Amino acid sequence: MKAYNDVKIENIDVSPLFYFGKAVWGVIRLFFMLEMAFVILYPIFYMLSMAFRSSADIYDMSIVWIPKHFTVENFKILFESLDFGSAIKNTSIISVVCTFLQIAVCALTGYGFARFDFKGRGILFLIVIFTIIVPPQMINLPNYLLFSDFDVFGILHTVSGGAFHVNLLDNFATVFSLSALGQGIRSGVFILIFSQFFKGIPKELEEAAMIDGCGYLKTYLKIMLPNASGAVLIAFILSMVWYWNDYYTMSAFFTKIRTLSVKIAELQTSLSNVMSNDAYDPYKIMTVQQAACIACLIPMLVMYIVLQKRFSRSIATSGLVG
Amino acid sequence: MLNSLKDGFLGNYRQALFLDSLFPQKLLNSLTDMLYRVPIILVFSLFVAIVLNQDFKGRGFMRAIFFLPILISSGVIASVIQSTLTSTVIGGDSSNSIFSAVLLTDMLNNSGLPSNLVNQIGSLVSDVTDLIWSSSVQIIIFLMGILTIPQSYYEVAQVEGATGWEAFWKVTFPVVSPFILVNIIYTAIDHFISYDNEAMKYVLSVAFKDTKYSYASAMSWIYFVVIIATLLAVIFLTSLFIPFSEKKIKDKSADKRRKSV
Numbered sequence: 001m002k003a004y005n006d007v008k009i010e011n012i013d014v015s016p017l018f019y020f021g022k023a024v025w026g027v028i029r030l031f032f033m034l035e036m037a038f039v040i041l042y043p044i045f046y047m048l049s050m051a052f053r054s055s056a057d058i059y060d061m062s063i064v065w066i067p068k069h070f071t072v073e074n075f076k077i078l079f080e081s082l083d084f085g086s087a088i089k090n091t092s093i094i095s096v097v098c099t100f101l102q103i104a105v106c107a108l109t110g111y112g113f114a115r116f117d118f119k120g121r122g123i124l125f126l127i128v129i130f131t132i133i134v135p136p137q138m139i140n141l142p143n144y145l146l147f148s149d150f151d152v153f154g155i156l157h158t159v160s161g162g163a164f165h166v167n168l169l170d171n172f173a174t175v176f177s178l179s180a181l182g183q184g185i186r187s188g189v190f191i192l193i194f195s196q197f198f199k200g201i202p203k204e205l206e207e208a209a210m211i212d213g214c215g216y217l218k219t220y221l222k223i224m225l226p227n228a229s230g231a232v233l234i235a236f237i238l239s240m241v242w243y244w245n246d247y248y249t250m251s252a253f254f255t256k257i258r259t260l261s262v263k264i265a266e267l268q269t270s271l272s273n274v275m276s277n278d279a280y281d282p283y284k285i286m287t288v289q290q291a292a293c294i295a296c297l298i299p300m301l302v303m304y305i306v307l308q309k310r311f312s313r314s315i316a317t318s319g320l321v322g
Numbered sequence: 323m324l325n326s327l328k329d330g331f332l333g334n335y336r337q338a339l340f341l342d343s344l345f346p347q348k349l350l351n352s353l354t355d356m357l358y359r360v361p362i363i364l365v366f367s368l369f370v371a372i373v374l375n376q377d378f379k380g381r382g383f384m385r386a387i388f389f390l391p392i393l394i395s396s397g398v399i400a401s402v403i404q405s406t407l408t409s410t411v412i413g414g415d416s417s418n419s420i421f422s423a424v425l426l427t428d429m430l431n432n433s434g435l436p437s438n439l440v441n442q443i444g445s446l447v448s449d450v451t452d453l454i455w456s457s458s459v460q461i462i463i464f465l466m467g468i469l470t471i472p473q474s475y476y477e478v479a480q481v482e483g484a485t486g487w488e489a490f491w492k493v494t495f496p497v498v499s500p501f502i503l504v505n506i507i508y509t510a511i512d513h514f515i516s517y518d519n520e521a522m523k524y525v526l527s528v529a530f531k532d533t534k535y536s537y538a539s540a541m542s543w544i545y546f547v548v549i550i551a552t553l554l555a556v557i558f559l560t561s562l563f564i565p566f567s568e569k570k571i572k573d574k575s576a577d578k579r580r581k582s583v
Contacts, residue, residue, distance in 0.1 A: 026378070029373060029376070029378065032373070033373075033380075033384055036370070036384075036387070036388070036454060037384065037387050039450065039451050039454055040387050040388070040390050040391055040454060041387065041390070043394060043403055044390065044394075046403075047403070126554075129507060129511075129553065130550070132507070132508075132511050133511050133514070133515065133546070133549060133550070133553075135515055189504075189508060192503075192504050192507060192508075193463065193501075193504055196500035196501055196503060196504050197500070199500055200470070200497065200500050230466045230467075230469055230470050231466065233466070234462060234463060234466045237389075237462070238392070238459065238462075241392055241393055241396060242396055242397070244397075245393070245396045245397025245398055245399060246396075246397050246398075247397055247398045248397075261397055261398040262398075264398050264399075264402065265398050265401070265402075289402050290402075292402075293398075293399045293402055293403070296398070296399060297393055297394070297399060300393050301386070301389075301390075301393065304386060304389050304393075305382075305386055308382060308385055308386065
């Protein structure tokens with residue numbers, strides 16, 4: 001994708017001032033980007049520097065950034081103490097399924113808010129915004145009670161006479177059902193993004209599809225969703241990251257199913273099983289913690305870098321339509 | 323029993339609003355904080371999104387870097403980093419931002435600069451870092467909005483003789499404007515529910531330091547109502563200036579059609 005300034009200008013006299021301005025802007029941009037990169041990468045460098053330090057380097061005051069004894073010992077301890085395979089498996093099941101459910105539900109809801117005029121739309125939209133304001137810490141307790149004895153409107157209890165209880169805790173169904181009902185992590189934000197995105201797509205497209213004989217659902221699936229690929233991509237990335245990193249909800253609902261983030265949060269206790277005396281050394285624990293952060297961060301970064309190429313590709317298709 | 327009920331009836335609310343010397347002030351402070359934070363974050367993130375959309379070497383790399391704050395500032399990694407950074411930096415002030423400027427200010431202090439100047443620089447740097455860390459989601463949303471603009475629009479604008487500035491206001495801005503609403507709402511809520519917020523800190527300290535739970539929950543109800551009122555006001559005000567809803571656009575095109583007929 002070419003930016004505005006880089007479109008080739010032919011047969012038009014351009015003053016040298018234009019090129020001068022472009023060069024100056026290039027230099028300013030370079031410095032701006034360098035500064036931003038430094039500020040953002042500072043904690044990452046810190047993490048890397050800590051994660052590869054051996055225990056001899058921790059108390060060495062002469063080491064600021066680059067460790068003298070480069071070691072992967074911290075990662076070894078990490079993989080020993082955490083059941084890494086199952087943690088990664090659980091985390092990816094939860095984040096991928098929840099993300100797909102969340103996108104399906106939020107896109108449909110957003111479409112409804114963007115295109116259909118019905119009674120009480122404004123109030124419902126405000127309620128969607130309220131769901132962003134209310135933090136998860138607030139809703140988790142009622143949700144926990146709901147899932148510990150799951151029952152829709154008390155139907156199950158009346159039918160079975162109170163003898164039958166369904167305990168959904170420690171089951172993937174808890175998070176799946178929450179995200180399928182638009183109660184996942186920050187679902188309100190995604191509904192907002194989708195509805196604003198659908199509002200930007202010209203109505204004529206839909207009308208054309210309707211004239212060609214598409215129903216509402218078919219129009220939505222064939223015309224609107226492919227055009228909203230940018231919004232879908234954003235929702236996918238953000239939702240994946242937020243589910244991957246979340247430990248509050250996950251630790252509330254699951255005791256046997258351990259996700260990566262929960263394991264990192266309680267790393268200290270699981271470390272004491274592996275390291276006998278070192279487990280009481282706060283600095284040693286810190287280095288392992290930083291290694292854990294890196295291990296948690298890398299899959300998401302890879303996902304973003306892979307998906308990023310789609311960023312520019314999605315323009316080409318939507319560009320043809322607009 | 324009846325007497326205590328009578329005292330208790332809205333007593334906490336009355337105390338919070340009229341008798342408490344700190345709470346109204348803190349509430350006002352967090353509101354005014356929002357008033358300057360939201361525009362700055364919006365302008366900054368729109369600017370960064372536009373820059374990231376331009377063609378330059380290492381653009382993919384920079385886009386990946388601007389994605390990192392989302393990864394780091396959410397969930398478990400943020401809590402780990404926060405705990406380690408605050409415990410390692412010796413004599414660190416209790417700043418809540420992930421990157422504190424303590425190392426830099428120490429360095430400048432040691433090099434013999436006057437302390438006033440060093441403090442100024444330190445607060446500036448931590449403001450900038452705070453800005454970057456809290457505007458990462460907004461940047462990516464704006465970037466998505468800008469990427470949906472077909473290149474042909476810009477070519478048309480250029481053929482018509484528009485400068486870059488005009489092309490921004492006539493082409494980029496109208497397409498991006500729906501996402502301004504999203505970002506305003508997101509930023510405002512993000513500010514209101516973060517623990518750095520003054521009102522939030524006060525409510526938390528009353529609840530967990532003084533263990534006055536009922537008084538704290540009364541205050542948080544007031545805070546909730548204030549948040550909703552400000553959000554409604556902000557949405558209403560912005561919808562006056564920026565055409566978010568398709569109604570206004572539709573009306574304009576309908577007017578044009580009528581005129582042409």
